[in-house]
Amino acid sequence: MIRDDIKAAQIAAMKAGDKDSRNAISLIQAAIKNRDIEARTGKAPDSDDALVVEVLQKMVKQRRESIEMYEKGGRPELAAAEAAEVAVIERFLPAVLSDEETTAAIEAIKTEIGASGMKDMGRVMAELKTRHAANLDMAKASGLVKAALA
Structure with a gap:
C-alpha cells in the first residue's frame, strides 16, 4: 500500500x-x-x-x-x-502512462462503448477515469480524447 x-x-x-x-x-x-x-x-x-x-x-x-x-x-x-x-x-505515485499507452487505452474504450463523436466524450472520459485514474494525467488525457473523437 x-x-x-x-x-x-x-x-x-x-x-x-x-x-x-x-x-x-x-x-x-x-x-x-x-x-x-x-x-x-x-x-x-x-x-x-x-x-x-x-x-x-x-x-x-x-x-x-x-x-x-x-x-x-x-x-x-x-x-x-x-x-x-x-x-x-x-516518488509515491504510480508510473504515468505514456501518450502512446493513453491513446491505446482511449481507442480501446472508444471501440468498446461505441463512441463516435464529441457527444460521447463524457462517457469516454468517465470510463477512462474509472480504469486508469491512478496512472493517468486527466488533463492531458482530455486533449487526447478530443483528438480521438474529432
Whole structure:
C-alpha cells in the first residue's frame, strides 16, 4: 500500500537526517489525514490507494501551479523549493502512462462503448477515469480524447 510506503519513507528520512524529505512527507501525511476526514462525510474512493493517489496528484498539481507563479514572479528559490517537494511526492505515485499507452487505452474504450463523436466524450472520459485514474494525467488525457473523437 502506498500509505505504508509513505510511513516507511518518513522513518527513513528521519534516520538519514533528510529534513527536506521529512517535511514534504509530513505535508503528504497531513493532506491524506484531511482527505480521510472528508471521506467520512462524503463518498470515499473504492480503495485506499485510490484515495492516496488522488491526494498526491492534487498536491503535485498545486505545486506545479505554484512553481509557474514563482517563476513568473522572479522567485527562483521558492520555485526550486516547490520542485523539490514535487520530486518527493512523485516518488509515491504510480508510473504515468505514456501518450502512446493513453491513446491505446482511449481507442480501446472508444471501440468498446461505441463512441463516435464529441457527444460521447463524457462517457469516454468517465470510463477512462474509472480504469486508469491512478496512472493517468486527466488533463492531458482530455486533449487526447478530443483528438480521438474529432
